[in-house]
Amino acid sequence: MSIFFSDAPRAAPASLGRRVLSQGRYEAAAMLSNGEQLVLMIVMPLLGLIALAVTPILDGMGDSRINIATPGILALSALSTAFTGQGIATGFDRRYGVLRFMSSTPLGKGGLIAGKVIAVLVALSIQVLIISVVAGFLGWRPSGVGIVLGLLFLILGAGTFTALGLLIAGTVRPEATLAITNLGWILLAALGGIVLPAQKFSDTMAGIVEWLPSGALGNAMRAALLEGRIDIFATVILCAWAAAGTMAAVKWFKWN
């Protein structure tokens, strides 16, 4: 049996790209095989999309229901996957020592985070595909420019919410992460300007919500996909949240 140890090649890491891709594939498979995550990632956004398309909530806002609803639901997908789903998974990984073990392998801390980002992007791609197809059947016809801008904002939003999710997962107990990210999802989805434009409620509320990452992403997505333009203010706000969230996560994230 000593052939395992004395005759084996000298220990060495796989290439950086292979390590990160392998971790991304592993994390994505774990995410997509989790029933609760699938409900959060696919079922709830689809129910939201259909509800907004068949009820008069979005009537009188200058465009068809499905055209207004779809950008917000796509933004909600980024919130679901990057913030709630990834946050909860990371919180429990931290509890069970998975973060410590994996960071002791050649993957390291940086590779572990990169793998999580890849998993979020893979899951988000699947969400975008499914939601877009369903929205297409319901009459959604975005412009080419809108699609390109929308995808860029989705990636920026996913990065922002991943940083915020990791910040929570790395600083509080997993049970608290579960509560905070789920409650955050409900509040931001309902009132955070991500699904419904905040103007729908009041100008005062719109003035507050546009400073939130949810409101900024929702506004940026609607500007991109409804009008084919970049909402500069929303972009700046989103970038500021991304930078602040990343710096805070780097500073305060605890691995054990």
Add this chain to the structure above:
Amino acid sequence: MKRIISNISLQANFGQVTALLGANGAGKTTTIECAQGLQNRTDGSITLLGEDPQNASATLRARVGVMLQDGGLPPAARPVALLRHVASLYSHPLSVDALVDRLGIGEFSNTTIRRLSGGQKQRVALAASLLGNPEVLFLDEPSAGLDPQSRLMVFELIRELRDAGKAIVLTTHLLDDAQRLADYVYIVDKGESVTQGTVPELLSESTSAQSHRVMTFEAKPGLDTAALSRSGITCEQTRPGSYRMSGSLEPADLEHFGQWCAAQAVMPTSVHLASQSLEDVFLAIAGAQEQSGLTVEGNKQ
């Protein structure tokens, strides 16, 4: 800032099993997690294969295997799939199938980790730590939760790794494990290394040294053993029906013991005589520390 460990200076050599022995909470895990780079030290220096583990490169991490006390395994994963993933992080990993076979993981390969027993999880964690064929191996309480058969399997594997030239650092609170496995032992108490040496050295350096013997016997509970004690010999009931005589036992003491049994009309169901064990050394040291009222304040080193 609360200081967890201080005044610990240890060295682990290739081809040796180095054990950190101490009670729960003594600082063993903190010590090796600093050595692995998993915890940041506030002072002192650590060199692991020529590098500072606090900023370990991927190459250094590949050369070091780590088995955490709590396993560090994702509960929803299945053992073999997880091991294949960990293997993919190395350029020339050991054969997953061979390790699975060697550690008997195949019998529960399709069970999620959350449903495994403590011993089964330990075996998966050990396999994960070996996948890269590391030169240095940190094992935190490797035999915790193992059934006797698995324990023997793990011990045999550790000896084989040592014979293959690996440097193995393990922590244990089980004195028997240290006595059976370790080439060199550091006894850690309250965050300090209080003594060190090979097992024979630790036994011989103890104050009562060569003449110290321990005799244990089983008999009916509640016997008056005062007559068995004398200067240098103590006898106590360790639990109902179990008695322990220790000290500089001489042949005359055995004769006296026989006479005492006859006088008490006691027929022991078992009698066992042994030289001083590592447990005696450990208890003597722990007792001395307790009496000195030592307070630990220092830096992680």
